[in-house]
Amino acid sequence: MDEQKLTVRAVERALDILLCFTESTELGLTEIASKVSLHKSTVHRLLGSLEGRGFILRDASTDKYRLGFRIWELSANLSQTDDPAIILLPEMERLRDELGETISLYIRDGKERIRIQAVQSNHPIRRVAPVGVRLPLFVGASSKILMAYSDPEVQQMILDDPDWPASIDKEAFLRQLGEIGKREVATSFEEREPGAAALAAPIFDRDNKLIAALSVSGPANRLTMEKMQEYADVVIEKARRMGKMIR
Known part of the structure; x- marks a missing residue:
């Protein structure tokens, strides 16, 4: 393997290590090595480089690693004028105050959906919604919204995924997506996890392009x-209002 390919591979591995922290605040060397499927010696060397650049910090007392301050320096320079997670946050908070439940914003990334923003319910019993979590596109109200307004090629890609559950009939699922496309709202009741429910509506920009799925869960x-x-009409109207706020 030539030097250029080795350099690219090292960068990819370093990025994989950083992505381990999307769901965990602190991780040990063994945990990280397991997540990225690399030898501990390789991971230790990459962590040293990331630590030297300020992207990773190591707690000497626990020998655990966490994200460094350089990450926050980068995030501070995100374009706030175009980021729906920032622009729509005040409206999400108002919807939370009106309905009392957790409000989330999801986008599609390949064969998954990602929660890019969340406002937690004020109820003592609530659904915790960590930002950055990835979920499958075949269950959940937000998944149905993102699927219903995707191109047929994207829908077929998801349907052909080897991980598609055998328990979900594809033809029935497609019919459900057709109904959702007409009504602009989707619901799920204990589909992804027992005891959880959600409804979602699409957010379109002024060119009628799908931006995200607005979800209420509890x-x-x-x-x-x-x-x-x-709640359906309230959520649909709020999603339409949010769409008008996006350039």
């Missing part, structure tokens, strides 16, 4: 099917 005993039907 415990199924509180966010019942009847309650979701009651």
